[in-house]
Amino acid sequence: MSEVRLSNLSKAFGETIAVDDVTMTIPNGALVTLLGPTGAGKTTILRLISGLEQPDSGDVSIGGRSVVDDTPAQRNVAMVFQQYSLYPHMSVQDNLAFPLRSPLLKTPAEEIERKVSEIAEVLRISHKMNNKATELSGGEMQRVSIGRALVREPTIFLMDEPLSSLDAKLRSDLRIELKRIQESLGATLLYVTHDQIEAMTMSTHVGVLDHGRLVQFGTPREIYENPVNLYVAGRLGQPRxxxxxxxxxxxxxxxxxxxxxxxxxxxxxxxxxxxxxxxxxxxxxxxxxxxxxxxxxxxxxxxxxxxxxxxxxxxxxxxxxxxxxxxxxxx
Missing domain, CATH: 2.40.50.140 (Nucleic acid-binding proteins)
Structure with missing residues (x-):
């Protein structure tokens, strides 16, 4: 895992400024949440870090090295999306192993088996390894989706509202589970959400975004107790x-x-x-x-x-x- 640093990062799509001069450091081993409403620039920041988008200006560095000229594969990041994105005809075992079978990685078969087995234990889905993806519950499918990212041992995990399509009880359970996994692996994780409860309960740090600008960055307690403005004060706290x-x-x-x-x-x-x-x-x-x-x-x-x-x-x-x-x- 590595520290990820964003320096004066900006990105526009036509007349719309999606990310506006964002500077932020994601510490090694931290779980950082980007919090904001739809259109705040959260997903665009993930795409800029992963290399799926190129910045108009600014820099992205991973482990102290600029990666703006690297391809997504060279950056070695892993993304988890809101939708499960599993191969329905494959078993859980094969879905988890699929990223490791990439010709670019050249992972030996015994290493694939070991990593898949370890991640299945962490995710508590070892008993489902022979099931097809279509035979799983929503929570199990999302665990497999997360597992496909975990097996790769990337420099950083990027998660784009992975729990938002689940019901409230399952969302609550997987919040706890995801935090446990992150801590047990010592993983560096950037998590995007509009859900303030996820931001408060999971994060070591929270970045509050407003129309592409990073308004405040700090621990959940700092953001809650000492908001810099009324907008930030309204983003955290239930009731508002x-x-x-x-x-x-x-x-x-x-x-x-x-x-x-x-x-x-x-x-x-x-x-x-x-x-x-x-x-x-x-x-x-x-x-x-x-x-x-x-x-x-x-x-x-x-x-x-x-x-x-x-x-x-x-x-x-x-x-x-x-x-x-x-x-x-x-x-």
Whole structure:
């Protein structure tokens, strides 16, 4: 595995700027997530690293060496896509072995068998090796798809929303599984998603993209607790951060236009009175939907709260975030 460095990387398609002067380092052995909505430039960055696209300007280096003039095969990266891309007529064994049978790699048969067996154990699909791909469940097919990348021992794994087509339970299970695999192999992995839960739970680092620009890069905790602007603050956190006028409560700093309040940063029992509109019972907690001076506010409450719609609850901010009129954080 190798450190991957992007330096002032840019790419446009006609009038559309897909990647705009991105500089970022993916440390060796890290799991870095690129987070952003559709059109933010996430997949284009993967394609620029893999060599499927050429940058208009800037550089991509792997292991300290520029690879912009290398072919995709020379870069030795492995991509996993949203769709499984398996050969349906082949067994799991043959699907896993297929990349190693490339004439370019010239991998000995006994080495292929060893690697395939090891990866099958890691992915916990050894009992499915003789099954055709069409006989697998969705989660098993995605494991095989991931396994086809893992057998190659590339410099970096590039994963383009590989779990987004799975149901919620399976997505949750495979998030844990993928993180376990990455840690056990010491793999360098760049993972693209629009799902903030994936970004928060899996990553060592998160890069937040907005219209091709890298807005902030750091650990999930840094991004969550110290967002550089209102856009970043809104990308992480479930429920989403509450955005209120800065003067709704006392204590706003000079120049503040908006206050950002995470649901868990709203203290109940004193402060301004708000009306309960709706209550969501989530088992381990209650999500309260409130109205405060005409603004919607979402906060959390104890699971055994006896509040009802129409009740009034006093709230006040704790550790609020403040932003100026352009959305830039005021610290």
């Amino acid at each position: 951060i509450n955005v209120l006028p800065a003067d709704m409560f006392a204590g706003a700093p000079a120049g503040a236009d908006k206050m950002g309040l995470r649901p868990e940063h709203i203290q109940q029992g004193e402060g301004k009175g708000s009306m309960v509109k709706r209550i969501e019972h989530l088992g381990d907690q209650i999500r309260l939907h409130l109205t405060l001076d005409g603004h919607d506010v979402v906060t959390l409450s104890e699971p055994h709260s006896d509040l009802e719609p129409g009740d009034t609850v006093a709230i006040q901010p704790r550790n609020p975030l403040f932003f100026d009129a352009s959305g830039v954080r005021i610290t």
